[in-house]
Amino acid sequence: MLRNDNHERISLSGLTYEQLRSWLSSNMNMKPFRANQIFSWIHQRGVTSFQEMSNLSLSAREHLETLAIITTLRTDSSLSAEDGTIKYSYLLSDGSRIESVLIPEPPRLTACLSTQVGCRLGCIFCQTGKMGLTRDLTTDEIVSQLYQLRSTTETRISNVVFMGMGEPMDNFDNVSNALSIIGDDRGICIGSRKITISTVGLPGGIEKLARLQGQYGLAVSLHSAVEKTRRMLVPASRALPLHRLKQDILDYNQKKGKRVTLEYCLIENVNDSIKEAQALVEFTKGLECKINLLLYNSIEGADFSRPGSDVVEKFIGYLYPRCQAVTLRRSRGADVSAACGQLGT
Numbered sequence: 001m002l003r004n005d006n007h008e009r010i011s012l013s014g015l016t017y018e019q020l021r022s023w024l025s026s027n028m029n030m031k032p033f034r035a036n037q038i039f040s041w042i043h044q045r046g047v048t049s050f051q052e053m054s055n056l057s058l059s060a061r062e063h064l065e066t067l068a069i070i071t072t073l074r075t076d077s078s079l080s081a082e083d084g085t086i087k088y089s090y091l092l093s094d095g096s097r098i099e100s101v102l103i104p105e106p107p108r109l110t111a112c113l114s115t116q117v118g119c120r121l122g123c124i125f126c127q128t129g130k131m132g133l134t135r136d137l138t139t140d141e142i143v144s145q146l147y148q149l150r151s152t153t154e155t156r157i158s159n160v161v162f163m164g165m166g167e168p169m170d171n172f173d174n175v176s177n178a179l180s181i182i183g184d185d186r187g188i189c190i191g192s193r194k195i196t197i198s199t200v201g202l203p204g205g206i207e208k209l210a211r212l213q214g215q216y217g218l219a220v221s222l223h224s225a226v227e228k229t230r231r232m233l234v235p236a237s238r239a240l241p242l243h244r245l246k247q248d249i250l251d252y253n254q255k256k257g258k259r260v261t262l263e264y265c266l267i268e269n270v271n272d273s274i275k276e277a278q279a280l281v282e283f284t285k286g287l288e289c290k291i292n293l294l295l296y297n298s299i300e301g302a303d304f305s306r307p308g309s310d311v312v313e314k315f316i317g318y319l320y321p322r323c324q325a326v327t328l329r330r331s332r333g334a335d336v337s338a339a340c341g342q343l344g345t
């Protein structure tokens, strides 16, 4: 989707290469090679003004300035966690705030991006869900988070996860345009295998992702394989019961030949029993998947706790011999509320 700012100028940061080529041809009468140059200035070199585009004539740069902008996000604040994770809060042009996280895990450096201001899905363990949805992010706002994060580090960002604020499948068109831009080898060129999209599973969402070209990682926020528990934790799951979610995951396995990650946030006395573990094992039968367990991170206004280590051990002990792969993921950035479920302003 194209976006105009207050002065009706379009943000070129939010255009895929094809869209940019077509826009430059129609509005500036420019030849296709100019699209290569401008795309690369914005997405590879990270320039923030047309004046820096030294291979364009002065008149072309001035003309561009009258018609278009390059989106930049204003950093409102940043918080560094003990483990090196850094959470940034960005101010958008309409005054909304979003958060993005930079997670160093040498040799990887991962950018965690938001896709919406808030979220309408209301998962009860999630701070963002408590905000409700203000609006979808535009494509330029999604990719600009990545460039803003890139500008803070000398290290190359190797991986991108769409696990920040919002449900990516609820803003699919802008997310898929952002994926096209991020993966383009004329730009920042982060390959689809290095990109993971997280979803609670909306009807048709996984199917749409499977239709995109590219081997994107898929992480499904499962949190329980017992329908009643899952509906309590993830109210939006009413729209996609577990048997249909499982079919969607199976189709993704088959279409992409890829293993899917099942995210499971362990919450004391909610989804940490052996009965829940049994249901989880049953759910994974026939799927190519790995289970990522994480421990609940506290948020304001939610009366949940992490299970004790003995309970976690028992839960894992039940899963280990029965599931293909189980990991207990270390939460990153929890001391600055940058961990899973904690983003929200």
Ligand code: SF4
Pocket (backbone or CB within 6 Å): 119, 120, 121, 122, 123, 126, 127, 128, 129, 130, 164, 165, 166, 167, 200, 221, 341
């Ligand atoms: S966990 Fe994800 S889908 Fe659920 S409320 Fe939070 S941001 Fe939305």
